[in-house]
Amino acid sequence: MAHLELATDHGQPLPDDSVSESPLAIRGLTVSYGEKPAVFSVDATFRDGSMTAIIGPNGAGKSTLLKAALGVIRPLSGAITVYGKPLRNQRHRIAYVPQRASVDWDFPTRVLDVVLMGLYRQLGLLGRLNAQHRARALDCLDRVGMADFAERQIGQLSGGQQQRVFLARALAQDAELYLLDEPFAGVDAATEKAIIDVLKTLNRQGRTVVAVHHDLATVTDYFDRVFLINVRKVAEGAVADAFTAANLQAAYGGRLATAQIDDLELAAH
Numbered sequence: 001m002a003h004l005e006l007a008t009d010h011g012q013p014l015p016d017d018s019v020s021e022s023p024l025a026i027r028g029l030t031v032s033y034g035e036k037p038a039v040f041s042v043d044a045t046f047r048d049g050s051m052t053a054i055i056g057p058n059g060a061g062k063s064t065l066l067k068a069a070l071g072v073i074r075p076l077s078g079a080i081t082v083y084g085k086p087l088r089n090q091r092h093r094i095a096y097v098p099q100r101a102s103v104d105w106d107f108p109t110r111v112l113d114v115v116l117m118g119l120y121r122q123l124g125l126l127g128r129l130n131a132q133h134r135a136r137a138l139d140c141l142d143r144v145g146m147a148d149f150a151e152r153q154i155g156q157l158s159g160g161q162q163q164r165v166f167l168a169r170a171l172a173q174d175a176e177l178y179l180l181d182e183p184f185a186g187v188d189a190a191t192e193k194a195i196i197d198v199l200k201t202l203n204r205q206g207r208t209v210v211a212v213h214h215d216l217a218t219v220t221d222y223f224d225r226v227f228l229i230n231v232r233k234v235a236e237g238a239v240a241d242a243f244t245a246a247n248l249q250a251a252y253g254g255r256l257a258t259a260q261i262d263d264l265e266l267a268a269h
């Protein structure tokens with residue numbers, strides 16, 4: 001279960017005052033695996049109260065960007081702030097849902113215990129869980145349609161059910177910024193609908209949602225902003241402005257047919 005530690009002290013105030021209070025602001029982020037950069041000199045500004053999809057082809061650096069911003073992996077360079085301050089001072093304002101494939105589902109724990117993990121930071125090292133905390137965790141499970149599975153072992157669930165449980169854990173944190181790494185990957189249609197309904201409800205409540213997303217056909221329905229990346233930043237902005245044929249072509253190249261790109265652009269307008 002992901003630990004949000006800042007790997008390096010890349011958290012000094014950003015030079016651009018206009019983004020100093022952004023939920024997540026990144027400047028000059030470079031991450032390398034060996035000699036080849038996975039993310040190169042990327043700037044990004046995720047606006048308060050927005051729902052942003054991070055999109056790009058496989059190997060474009062989408063998940064790497066998110067993990068580096070969280071401090072899960074070590075960047076070579078870059079400045080990262082959360083609501084204008086270093087991540088180390090702002091972890092309580094962030095909830096993170098990792099890729100389902102990155103989690104050890106054989107770990108013997110109950111569904112309810114996984115959701116209760118979302119409360120540990122609030123409790124502190126010596127804090128004890130009580131009936132109120134358990135009631136809150138059950139409410140979060142109910143919000144994702146999983147209350148009846150509270151006593152089930154997490155490894156016994158389907159992929160979609162596991163993803164719902166991790167979203168419930170994020171809800172228990174009652175965060176302001178929700179970061180999700182491919183939350184819809186490998187889930188059934190009912191789970192996808194349940195997840196997006198919860199995320200849109202959070203957004204209506206003023207929370208900021210940023211998700212690595214792979215299904216271009218649902219971008220216009222699910223999100224109001226996009227960030228396109230292919231190692232370098234390609235574009236960012238409102239869906240109607242940035243989700244264009246030119247930007248998709250720049251990000252994906254020949255991996256998308258021209259007709260498919262045109263259809264996606266038309267859906268954005």
